[in-house]
Amino acid sequence: MGKRFEAISEALQEFIAQQKIFFVGTATDTSRVNISPKGMDSLRVLDANRVIWLNVTGSGNETAAHLRTHPRMTIMFAAFEGAPMILRLYGTARAIHNGDAEWAALYAHFPANTGARQIFDMQVELVQTSCGMSIPFFDYVDEREQLNQWAVNKGEQGIRDYWQEKNKLSLDGVPTGIDKVL
Structure with missing residues (x-):
């Protein structure tokens, strides 16, 4: 059943690379807990204890706000095809904005995206797998392009x-840090 590891093994890195969706969880000590689904081939494993993911413009910016106050993050993957498994990465993360010293090097890991808002850089402290035997099978059909097209239509200034x-601001009124690039 459940196992704990100190690093992301090569086998788990392969599992991550095959996933079409992942979920990110963050919260401050007093805010609402935010769990957000992510897709669009937006996550990269840089090494056994470091992942980055490209965050694109959306209706909220909870993750950025939460990390400014409490940098803990959980990323979860679930196998919707093949052998059952749930994989969680626990660690601390920070937001990298366009204009920050690391932006160009990290952004180079992703295809250009008009809606790119932040890159979250996570140091993984604990890797945990669990059975996932209750997770149903789902068939992947295709990516949705509506968010990318929305960003292209808005253009850089519109974004x-x-x-x-x-x-x-977050739902709870916590500053997100996006001001630094406005």
């Missing part, structure tokens, strides 16, 4: 205007 209006 920045959206950040100003919708992404500066």
